[in-house]
Amino acid sequence: MPDATGPDQIFQRALTNGEIMLPRCDDCGAYHFFPRVLCPHCHGTAISWHPASGKGRVHTTTVVRQKPERGGDYNVCVVELEEGVRMMSRVEGIAPGDIVIDMAVTAFVGGAEGQPAVLFKPAEV
Amino acid sequence: MTTKLRGKSAIVGTGHAGFGEAHGLTAYDVMAQSALAALGDAGLKLSDVDGLLCTMMEDSMPALMAAEYLGIQPRFIDGTMTGGSSFVNYLTSATMALEAGLCDVALIVYGSNQRTASGRLVTASRPPAYEAPYNPRYPISAYAMAAARHMHEFGTTREQLADVAVAARAWAQHNPEAFERGPLSRADVLGARMVGDPLTVRDCCLVTDGGGAIVMVRADRARDFPKAPVYVLGSAAESSHRQISQMKDFTVTAARESGARAFAAAGVSPSDIQAVELYDAFTINTILFLEDLGFCAKGEGGAFVEGGRIAPGGVLPVNTNGGGLSCVHPGMYGIFTVIEAARQIRGDAPGIQLKDVDLALAHGNGGVLSSQVTAILGSQNTL
């Protein structure tokens, strides 16, 4: 996507390059997620893109229970990033049942369903 | 502050069909049988219907499909899709259409064969693009994350969640129309198969077939029908998000706003309500809505439901038919909150009939705690 111009294209192209970019409103300065053509806070349309700090905390979490032969249990959570936005994701590198609310996590670009996606791992202490 | 629409419309017929398993029937068959049942209850015919309010899980133009199937050509139609809350929301649009003379007989109708067709919740909606890659299981993962957050912030326990299911079953055990009527204890709920932590399969609504229908007319002719009219005193909606990851506060729903406005429109308060019918897709729903509608303070919902306090003989009758947890849950349950509230007021509830009910509340939930719609229904005495 050399000429990516739409908000979703910009986000996805960054992921393909191994980067997590977040949209921020030039008018009110607030970040938002998911990417869109306007700011959901002040409804301004001047949006610029900034690299995410990658720092976040688990806002809430669940374990999807699944039989081992179908892939076993896995985590689904909502992470709040330092920038103030939340996204659905999963935390890897820890048993799904050991992930707790408020746990500090770090973002990385991994793969989900064969596509690059934002995933998290427990933050180094 | 009541509104101009208070008491302007009335429910004069309710009906349902295909509860449990509707073998050999399509969703539209169940829809049509429900419509006929409600019209029969009202002493009306399909040819009297000139307003149709309908959505289904089957495809993207279900209201048109329903009108075609029923052989009617409605002059007012509303197929607004806000999930399971749609049918409570239709009380508002039906009232407006009737009052404006856009139609004279409004039929609200729904049908589903999800249990016999697939054995799971069916939906025509696509998973949201920024959530789908993580494979949340819809809708349970969303409600599980709301429950987890409520437990984290307020100390709500799995035992308290379980007591919601136990209370629903206790009501259902008296209701011959309910699908699950066997005994259910707190230990049964806690020991059931975990589906999405912290919710077990017994924290989740049933998957059944079934349909429901409601017939509404203007209040000025509501007493010309066989059954006692049930008036719409207030109805209000509030929508807060579509994707669970976008919910601002996982422990507060837009029922806070829809409820406050419905109560204001009706000119009554929570302490006046004699029967509370809530969309209990999961046990956490009942706790959230009791808090947000003002029956208890935020964070106290767990204690409020504990130990049979919302069961028969408790302090507040909640989901007197057994709810979506134990009576019926054919994909979208909202219409059954209205039907049970209306029947409690009319005095012909299928299970435990409460004494002298003049005021009842029906609350619909749609999406993943996304759309909240509250209606206050009343008897002739409340006008």
Ligand SMILES: [Zn+2]
């Ligand atoms: Zn802005």
